[in-house]
Amino acid sequence: MLFSFSVSGAEKMCTYSTYKWNTISRKAVDFKTVQHPYSDLQSFEIDEQTGCTVCEEDQVVIQIGDLPAFKVCKHFAFDIENTLNQLWSDNQPVNKIVAYRVGMTRGEVDEQGNRTGFSNHSFGIALDINDEQNGLYDQCITFNENCRLRKGGKWSPDQFGSLTPDSEIVKAFKSIGLKWGGEIAGKQKDFMHFSPTGY
Numbered sequence: 001m002l003f004s005f006s007v008s009g010a011e012k013m014c015t016y017s018t019y020k021w022n023t024i025s026r027k028a029v030d031f032k033t034v035q036h037p038y039s040d041l042q043s044f045e046i047d048e049q050t051g052c053t054v055c056e057e058d059q060v061v062i063q064i065g066d067l068p069a070f071k072v073c074k075h076f077a078f079d080i081e082n083t084l085n086q087l088w089s090d091n092q093p094v095n096k097i098v099a100y101r102v103g104m105t106r107g108e109v110d111e112q113g114n115r116t117g118f119s120n121h122s123f124g125i126a127l128d129i130n131d132e133q134n135g136l137y138d139q140c141i142t143f144n145e146n147c148r149l150r151k152g153g154k155w156s157p158d159q160f161g162s163l164t165p166d167s168e169i170v171k172a173f174k175s176i177g178l179k180w181g182g183e184i185a186g187k188q189k190d191f192m193h194f195s196p197t198g199y
């Protein structure tokens with residue numbers, strides 16, 4: 001912040017649009033835009049591990065091939081852009097990318113049934129690739145026909161655009177330190193999803 005001491009009234013701000021996931025109605029509720037001085041950031045607005053925040057001001061726009069632009073946290077932008085440009089020039093099947101998107105979809109539930117924690121997408125540290133061929137499943141310790149599809153389209157290892165442990169796309173993201181949601185422990189498998197923790 002080169003000018004922070006010389007320009008009066010130009011205090012750095014933090015701006016974001018958010019919502020809460022209601023676990024009872026299974027709908028997004030409480031849409032709002034938040035803005036406050038950057039210096040007032042609260043711990044729940046910062047990802048401790050990466051230092052990335054929910055603020056638009058900390059996101060970088062990336063555009064790959066002829067796909068719509070998306071945003072990621074500035075700390076990951078260089079690696080993610082290089083990786084995706086390489087995959088695109090290698091004709092790997094990257095059809096759709098969703099990254100920064102702020103919303104409380106995790107963590108404890110309040111009295112109204114609303115989630116109270118920000119997802120990793122909220123900090124710009126998670127990417128969804130080809131959601132239509134890489135669904136999010138629950139009741140899915142290991143993948144089988146009884147896993148329950150909750151979001152996106154059906155995953156099938158032989159399908160064009162679906163990701164597997166052997167996919168160049170999965171290998172490339174792992175090489176820059178991201179984990180794949182198709183390989184996380186627990187009941188959930190999120191085949192479209194990459195982040196530092198896989199969640």
Ligand SMILES: [Zn+2]
Nearest residue numbers: 126127128193
């Ligand atoms: Zn995701």
